[in-house]
Amino acid sequence: MVVIKRILDSFNFRKQCEEYNIDIWQCPQFLFLIMGMMNITAIVATNIVARRYMEPEAVALIALGLTAALFVISYIVVASFDRIARTSKAKTEFISIISHRLRSPLSAIKWQLELLLNQHDISALNSESIAEISAQNEKMIRIVNDLLELSQIEDDNLILSPSAFSLKQLVEDVIVLLNKNAEKANISIFLSGEQDMPEVFADRIRTKNIVFHLVDNAIRYSNRSGKVEVNLQKIPSGVKFSVTDEGIGISEDDFKNIFKKFFRSKDILHYQTEGTGIGLFIAKSAIEKSGGKIGFNSIDGKGSTFWFTLPVVGS
Amino acid sequence: MQKILLIEDEMRLHKMFESLFSMEKLELISAYDGESGLKLAEETTPDLILLDLILPIKNGFETLNALKKNPRLANIPVIILTNLEGKRDKEMAFSSGACAYLVKANFSLKEILAKIKEVLREHKT
DSSP, X not given: OHHHHHHHHHHOHHHHHHHHTOOGGGOHHHHHHHHHHHHHHHHHHHHHHHHHHSOHHHHHHHHHHHHHHHHHHHHHHHHHHHHHHHHHHHHHHXXXXXXXXXXXXXXXXXXXXXXXXXXXXXXXXXXXXXHHHHHHHHHHHHHHHHHHHHHHHHTTOOOOOEEEEOHHHHHHHHHHHHHXXXXXXXXXXXXXXXXXXXXXXEEHHHHHHHHHHHHHHHHHTTOSSEEEEEEEEEETTXXXXXXXXXXXXXOGGGGGGTTSTTOOOHHHHHHOOOOOSOHHHHXXXXXXXXXXXXXXXXXXXXXXXXXXXXXXTTO | OEEEEEEOSOHHHHHHHXXXXXXXXXXXXXXXXXXXXXXXXXXXOOSEEEEOSSOSSSOHHHHHHHHHHSTTTTTSOEEEEESOOOHHHHHXXXXXXXXXXXXXXXXOHHHHHHHHHHHHHHHHO
């Protein structure tokens, strides 16, 4: 019974593809079947053609040899594909488990620092140090969250919790959070745009992370001077956010890779080393899943503008 | 004084919530695994339950289902407080009757306290 079930299972392509989380056209077992059918067709055709010119025994031998060779080759190809698919899945799961594990100590540190900061008898000096530790801890939490989101996207498991909120308010909050970093780098952030903005409908926490990431990038790639301009405007399909810097820009060779996973421009490594290369990949997935668009324009050496759109409530 | 039952296996967090609640006139009742959490819920009928999902003996989902099956406890609001964030975890928690799902790493104590007060207010009326 077990053997029969295993054989039946090996023909259940849909189940196997779901397990790997890949398209049926990328599924090793399905490809094996297709290759097998193509092999048979090729052999039958060879057989028909060859029979006209040769002895039947020789034809049979050639056909048999061809079948065996093709079968072995397709088996090797499919088996290695299968191994890669498994490894990739294991990697995604590993990232997910590690990130979840890391969150426990990080959240305990976060709360303990918060309690410490709220004590009355704390000196100004200590309070500043604790705030700094807390900021670094938040940075770690963001990295872990990014990794977790990455594994969710790869597993097609990204959950959005959309609600109505003011994007303007959110952008203002983020600017307050980042102003200190900007001042340190001798950069001023300006917010421009229409006063009266409709509420957007999206995942608030994720949108906040994306705005944070884009403005933070603008500051960090500004090369230590100049201004960063944040703009909000109404457009027919909703609301458009954009952030423009006067920084190092992006070279045209890198254009197609900007939103790709783990991509970091080589030039950028000369200016700063922070960043994991997954922020923009996550931003693209989340914005597109929310029904918006994301993109950028850039002139090498002159600066970049990154923008995204989000639908408004009721659209 | 309103009573909050915290079902959470990490001792350290109980201490943190104790000092948080002491300033807010909320009483903390501590349980360190799902089963003793259920028992304490029976004995003390708290006003709200904070429930972790990864717990010894009975995990968070089993505990939540048992709470909602018990007619005496089914009306107590349950806030899930965990670091798990899978699609299925969230869906399962809400379909089992949790009223909020907070990811520990993404919320400050202040924000958690605000949520607790909000839920307590909603359940009073």
